[in-house]
Amino acid sequence: MLIKLQPIIALSPVATAATIGIGAVTALGAAAIAMAQVDVKRSLSYSVSAYMGLVFIAVGTGQQQVALTLLFPYAIAMATLLMSVGAVISNNITQDLRQYGGLWSRRPISGLSYLVGAASLVAFPPLGCFWALVQLADNLWQSSPWLVEVVVAVNAMTALSTAREFCLIFGGEAKPMTARSPEVLWAMVLPMTVGAGLALHVPLLLWQWGLIPNFSQLNLGMALALISSTCLGWAVGAYVYLGDRVAKPVRFGPQFLQDLLAYDFYTAKLYRLxxxxxxxxxxxxxxxxxxxxVDGAINLVGLATVFGGQTLKYNVSGQTQFYVLSMMLGTALFLLVLCWPLVSQVFLG
Amino acid sequence: MLSTLIWLPIIGAVIVGFAPESWGETRLRQLAAIAASATLVWTLWLLSQFNLQANTFQFEQYLAWAEPIGLSYSLGVDGLSLPLLVLSSLLTIIALYSIGEKVSRPRLYYALILLANAAIAGALMAENLLLFVLFYEVELIPFYLLIGIWGGEKRGYASIKFLLYTAVSGLLILAAFLGMVWLSGSPSFDLAQLNTTGISQRSQLILLTVLLVGFAIKIPLVPLHTWLPDAYVEASPAITILLGGILAKLGTYGLIRYGLQLFPETWGLIAPGLAILGTASVLYGAFSAIAQKDIKRMVAYSSIGHMGYILVAAAAGTELSVLGALAQMLSHGLILALLFHLVGIIERKAGTRDLDVLNGLMNPIRGLPLTSALLILAGMASAGIPGLVGFVAEYLVFQGSFPVFPLATILCIIASGLTAVYFVILLNRTCFGKLDNRLAYYPQVRTTEMLPALVLTAIVVFLGLQPNWLIRWSEPTTNGLVATIPVNAPSEICDFTGLAGE
Structure with a gap:
């Protein structure tokens, strides 16, 4: 929908700027939040948001083709990742990364699928997303270089967060929740392995459709920057989360920053407030x-009517004096009203 | 031909009402259903015979009744009344079958439902102003008794409130009609002979305002709505279906028929005020619904909100918006009937309507899974999810009203977001969550209880996928109505010619 709307967005500079702005903030913010989540599915879904941010950037800078090219390998990579993680969760119940560990020996198929998915999600040649990301960054280099930094940073952070998840789930020692964890039923393994296989074949498909740029046209510097950012992300992830070199839970930067990311920029709280x-x-x-x-006024009218009727009932006392008195009073009041001009002249001057 | 729609239910009511005492409740219900089904078949036949090109009254009938006072028995249907007649006959059958348990005094009960149907049909078909008022007042009696005898705990209060409010509504409408005929110098109360162009604009404005207040009670518009929550909540689900599904539509129908159609020039003057009133109702209903703890009351307030859309659309007076107003009447009738039927089932089976007590009805084994699933669908339809009939109507309303009243339309769109809020609250509390083990011994929902809901669901989905069937009978009539309004707004949905090259 967004990509189809690109011609309309391009008509307005404000809309273009907004699309790019939203895209950049979403991409960077979501990629950062993804690194700080303890729930594995939340973490992956923030990586999804990060990539949607990249698509926004692509649309905002008029690169519909690149946006579509990015979406295809991304979708297959993300499906493989979620399938593999889903297979793990289905047997281990918890989604909390802190309770995982040591599944590599127990769940090799899920682990391999996860690796394939993670590698094809980020810039890692020759797998899928690399080609789209390189094109995106290359095109951005001419128009707005600062967006290239965004793309590289998002790529690095996504690599770091996928590496973090992999190390926490499959690496390290087994924990109570993961001590007994066989592979799941074939009905889940089959789509997972098919997804991984498809992810491995995505470059072939892209090549078939003519979506992979000629090697001579490839911006080698950009490719190198992206690949090294991927490697950096993976290396940091592996260093921090594989083994006990860094104390868990990991502390970095001030506490408020870490909380900000862990609680998704406090978005839910902000909405609630x-x-x-x-x-x-x-x-x-x-x-x-x-x-x-509204209803009270209506009921008051009703009550007043009933009360008035009930009160008037007591006028019927049956005593002649009472009737005479009330008649006299009534007549006096009537006369007073009729003769008011006269009375007011006499008494008030 | 049209008399059948009035007299068939009345004959049915007489037979049911004076049936021998030995006849059981099931037999009486079947008898009533036969009369109602025959009426429905007759309206469907009329639907098939209706001339889709004409925008005038069809199948007209005329009998001089009391000429000196200008009353005649003249009936006719056009694209405005015919779909509402179909809705009315359909919901009568639904109401007959949505009772679910044994009714005390069944002969009176079924007879009154049929009488109510006859009176509503009469009011929708009347082509004489006095005849309309007659049927409009006659219909109060069965409804008053139906609420007052078979209602809930506070039924006496609710039925008296309903009677007082709607009787005042009838009086105001009668006063406006008398004024219209006297001031215009028309020889009778026949719609065809009435011409308001001779009346001075000031008098027209006064008459229209009186008429508006009269119908606003019936619709109801804020702040004249306070009879509605009590009446809807205290009446049994079947009666609520009739009240909300058909009776309230008489108000909006009357406003379009006798307001918009008879005062096209003055309509433009009061339209901005009407749009504000409608928007206020929409927002008021939606916000009040959010604060409710009783699911039936919540749905009742949602009804106030949804009737407001009709008013905004009618006020805008574009071809699309008036068509949308009619579509919204039909869609609201269907969806509200479905909602009240399902809420009725939940109340019967779970024994409570309290949001804080109900929980986890989606539980497939011990909950009410099918009822909850349909409730979710009905909530989605009411919130205007595409693919269901609510979306079609709301889209027409918004698209048609936006060129004339942009701000009011945007506020209405926001309120339709609030609709989603209270339905999410309702569904989240009742259908999802954990079923309370101490309470979860619900009786089985029988197929006969589910059948009305399934029929309504099928219609809601079908008309959502095939919206043309919702409006094809009405379009010439509403276009004809709008053509008489002096200032016309654009009727095209959107001009895409500029983008054709993309």
Whole structure:
């Protein structure tokens, strides 16, 4: 939809800037958040958001073809990753990365599939996403170089977070939750391995469709930058999360920054404090207004009528003096009203 | 021909009402259903015979009744009333079968439902203003009794409130009609002979305002709505289906038929005010629904909100929006009936309507899985998810009203987001979560109880996928109506010619 809308977005500089801005912030923020999640599926879904941010950047800079080329290998890589992680979760119940470890020997098929998926998600030749990312970065280099840095950073952070997940799940010692963990039923293994196989064949498909650039046209410097960022991400991930060289939980930077990322920029809390809060308050106020003012006024009229009738009932006392008194009072009041101009002249001057 | 739609239910009501005491409840219900089904078949036949090109009244019938006072028995249907007649006959059958348990005093009950159907059909077909008022008032009696006898705990309060409000509504409408005929110097109350162009604009404005207040009670619009939550909540589900599905539509139908159609020039003057009132109703209903703890009351408030869309669309007065107003009447009738039927089943089986008590009804073994699934679908339809009938109607309303009242339309779109909010609250609390083991001994939902819901669901889905069937009978009529309004707004959905080259 977004890609189809590109011609409309391109008409307005504001829309273009907004698309690029949203894309860059989403890509960087989501990639950073993905590194800080303890829930493996949350982590992967933030990597999804990061790539959607890259697609926004591609659309904002008028590269529909690159956006589509990126989406295809990304989709297969992400499907393989989620299938492999899903297969692991299905037998180990927990989604908490801190409770995993040592599954490589127990779940080799899932582990291999995960590796294939992780490698084809980032810039790692000759697998799928590399070609799209190189083209994206190459095109951006001419128009807005700072976006190249965004792409490289997102690539590095995604590599780091996938490496982190892999090391925490499959590396290290087995934990209580992972001590007994056989491979899952064939019905899950089959789509997982098919996904991995497909991911390995994506370059062939891209080549068939003429989407892989000629080697002579390839920007080698850009390719090298992307590959080295991938390797850097993996190396850091492996160094930190494989074994006990760094104490867990890992501390980096100030605590508030780590919390900011771990709690997804406090987005949920922000919503609760703003939109949800306002809607809740307004609805309570209107409900109160409806119940006590609108409905209350109506019920008051009803009650007043009933009360008036009940009170008037006591006028019928059966005593002649009472009727005479009320008649006298009524007549006096009537006369007073009729003669008010006269009375006011006489008494008030 | 059209008289059949009035007299068939009345004959049915007489037979059911004076049936021998030995006849069981099932037999009485079947008898009532036969009368209602025959009426439905008759309306469907009319649907097939209806001339789709004409925008005038068809199948007209005229009998002079009381000429000196200008009352005649003149009936006719056009694209505005015919779909509502079909809805009314359909929902009557649904209501007959949505009772679910044994009814006390079944002869009176079924007879009253049929009488209500006859009176509503009469009001929809009336081509004489006095005849309309007559049927409009007659229909109050069966509804008053149906709420007052078979209602919930506070049924006395609710039924009296309903009666007082709607009787005032009838009086105001009668006053406006009398004023219209006297001031225009028309010889009778026949719609065809009435011409309001001779009335001065000031008088037109006064008449239209009185008429508006009268119908606003029936629709109902905020702040005249307070009879609605009580009546809907206290009435049994079957009666609520009739109240919300058909009766409330008389208000919007009357507003378009006797307001928009008879005062096309003055309509433009009050339209901005109407749009504000409609938007206020939409927002008010949605916000109030969010704060409710009782699921039936929540659906009742949602109804106030959804009726507001109709008013905004009618006020905008473009071809699309008036068509959208009619589509919204039909879609709201269907969806509301489905919602109330399902909420009724939940109340019967779980014994409560409290959001804080209900939980986990989606549980496939011990919950009410099919009921909850259909409730989710109905909630989605009400919130305007594409593929269901609610989307079609809301889209027409928004698209048609936006060129005239952009701000009101945007607020309505926001309110349709709020619809999603309260339905998510409702579904999240009732259908999802963990079933309370101490409470979860629910009786089985029988197929006969589920059948009305399945029929309604099928229609909601079908009309969502084939929206043309929702509007094909009405389009010439609504276009004809709009053509009489002096200022016309663009009717095309969107001009895509500029993008054709892409």
């Amino acid at each position: 703003t939109i949800v809060f306002v809607v809740g308050i307004v609805s309570q106020l209107i409900y109160w207004f409806d119940r006590f003012i």
